[in-house]
Amino acid sequence: MRRPRHLHALFAALTTAVASAGLVVGAGGAAHAATPLPAHVFAPYFEAYSSDSPADLAERSGAKYLTMAFVQTEAKGSCTPYWNGSTGQPIAASVFGADFTTIRSRGGDVIPSFGGYAADNGGTEIADSCTSVDSIAAAYEKVLTTYDVTRLDMDIEDKSLTDKAAIDRRNQAIRKVQDWAAANGRPLQISYTLPTTTSGLASSGLAVLKSAKTAGAQVDVVNLMTFDYYDNAAHNMAADTQTAATGLYNQLAALYPAKTPTQLWGMIGVTEMPGIDDFGAAETFTTADAATVYNWATAKGINTLSFWALQRDNGGCPGTGGSDTCSGIAQDPWYFTHSFAPFTGGGGPVADDFSLSLAPGSASVAPGGSTTATVATTVTSGSAKPVALTVSGAPAGITAAVSPGSVTAGGSAQLTVAASATAVPGTYPLTVTGAAGPPSHSATFTLTVSGPGGGSGALVNGGLESGSLAPWSCESGGAVVSTPVHGGSYALKTAPTSGQTGECTQTLTLTPNTKYTLSGWVQGSYAYLGVRGGASGSTWTSSTGWTKLTVPFTTGASGTVTVYLHGWYGQGPVYGDDLAVG
CATH class of the missing domain: 2.60.120.260 (Galactose-binding domain-like)
Structure with a gap:
């Protein structure tokens, strides 16, 4: 992401790997058919430079999929990939291999990410560092085969966005790896994680995608970093996510005119920074923003939902911005992970759906009394459809009705409940149901009839x-x-x-x-x-x-x-x- 986050020590430059004429098979053995990611996946970033275990943190948080940040070279000019650019963390089964196997045993997977702000600023992003397209491609293949993964992420920021030669090398290497994967029947996806404005990619980010198209490299996901706008403006982070992604949708539609709207939304990812981001309190992604973004992402059918980073998903440092270890706002541990985790799944955009709630959810009346409650409906995915409202469960002496009996999702009605003078004291659950074709939702109103x-x-x-x-x-x-x-x-x-x-x-x-x-x-x-x-x-x-x-x-x-x-x-x-x- 944006801030310098890798903690690798400074090492003397090693001899640059000799460029090979073709691709090499990594430590994981020959290529084979690994398991593709779901069509819609929540994969928060994991700070690989920390001392945390990916498998342990995934289990504790409930995140089945992780984006591992970052793979870099150890020094500018090198073609050798390492985790965090540290020679003590080579791309080898002995480093994170056991964690990744455990994560897969629980039905999840990982996405290795190349680059990151520190590498993009310091020249150790592999395509910036290495001038051999074949060696860059060999590094990509080494990660794929060592860890048996099906998606690689390219996190391109800062100086990497203006290094045209490196941009072209990277995309040419991606094309080579994609040709190799296709020839070996191996599923492979490439995602680009890029900074954004509130209205879509800046020209530098768009140039990365245009270079990929020229090179014949397929970009499966464009993942926007919907934070750190650095425009000195106050932000509604959930609303800005939506306008940024809509701007990207329009840019992708122009770049790939043959794709359908569903396919275009299916190319989009968004990465939030929970709580106070690097810029400061003017860019604060709240717990309420999480619900808004989740509902929007589900309705649009985007591909990837993520945030930076799993280690930040706690409220341990109120008021602190841009910390690597906490969000800076009051929240329960793993609040954002739990909010986004249900996003993972297959298929296309979800069907039209809604939610139903009652306010208040209960009341107490004396015999002969009455009370009311508001029946509220909210569109949760797709478009607004008519919702038929009914109430059931009223015993003898109790009458209950909803008016009007039908609303368009997003509208509200009134529940009126009355107890006759002879109503027996007690507590009675009444069920209010809304039906809009196949989707149907209910809420319980608890009526207490009090004694004298x-x-x-x-x-x-x-x-x-x-x-x-x-x-x-x-x-x-x-x-x-x-x-x-x-x-x-x-x-x-x-x-x-x-x-x-x-x-x-x-x-x-x-x-x-x-x-x-x-x-x-x-x-x-x-x-x-x-x-x-x-x-x-x-x-x-x-x-x-x-x-x-x-x-x-x-x-x-x-x-x-x-x-x-x-x-x-x-x-x-x-x-x-x-x-x-x-």
Whole structure:
């Protein structure tokens, strides 16, 4: 990527490898049919210069595929490839070979990447360093056969983007390797990772692709580094990813006019830098950005989703930009990996689909009372289609209806639930279903019919012992956890980030104009417990252990209140347990 990241020592220049007339077979033996990558793959970069084990970090994070950065020469003028340009890390089965075998045993694979900012700046990117096309091709083949991989990535930045002779040599070598792979029945893909503007490749990046076309080299993926714009502007990183990729799509359409829109999107990759990138806080890729980019990438059917780098996927250094070991923002460990991992799969762009949610997800009413909730739909892939809405599960004495009964995905409707005067007190799950042809999604609305005077049973699932959130509604990241807990087996976890407090809520309909007390056990920094709506009251604490909070309040004329638990921006998770209203 952009910053100097290889840590190899300075070695004296070795004798340049003698250029061979043809290609050599690497340590992995003769070429054979390795397993191709999926049509859509999430493959975050792994900092090969670290002391981490690729297989271990892949297992801990859940990343099945890795892009290994970087392969370089040890000194300018050399034709010998090494990991990180270090002679102590040759291209050999003894270096990373066991890790790669383990990764494959779990159904994944690796993508070796040549270049990187340091090599592209210092002349040790192999095509910059070596003037023999045959020797460059031999180096590519050595990596392919030693590690039995099916894709090579070319990370071309900085001075490498203006070295026309090296650009042409690289593409000529790629063509030689592709001819060799075809003759031996071996699958091979080539990706180019290039810096971008917010509207597509700069002229230097586009020139790399034009050189490849002239050389007859097939470029399978163009992977944009959608960060480090260095334009001194504030950025919405998710939106900029989309405009950059759309600009690239138009550039590829002009370069390859015979390709269909599906094929063109299938040539595109994007690489993010989670959290604060090298430029600074004006370029911060947030946890919310991850969801936006994932949904967009899935809908468009792009080829590759990635980020720099796996070792950064944690919130261990709030406020720090461009670190190799943390993102600089508040996040759970492996948040970005878990968000992007489902992208990996086969086939083309996904079908039209949507999601359905309820807000609030629960309510408590007295017999004779009623309540409402918003039914929201969101397009998650493809285009917006009509969604038919129904509600089921209402017992005797309860009526429930959704109006309107159909919306276009992206629209919303209202759920109205009423309890008759003779409704039996209890808790009833109602199922709201949206159907748009084959895709169908449901959400549960939990209705509590209270007995006379409300009481401690008015708040539902206060101990989280159901093992699920319902009827709590939480901001992104909210969850039921088994540790830490105050009582029983489960507790409620809120997930504050730099952009949200992580609030979890539950709406209750209590007896009007009546005094109540909200109580609960909390743990974490800036843990807020309170009510709003038809009453107002709150308190907070910061504690590494469980602390009991109480909030007295008096209901208004409607009796409806919203109970909430939340933390504070960027201050870490807050937990709640044994919550009650009485």
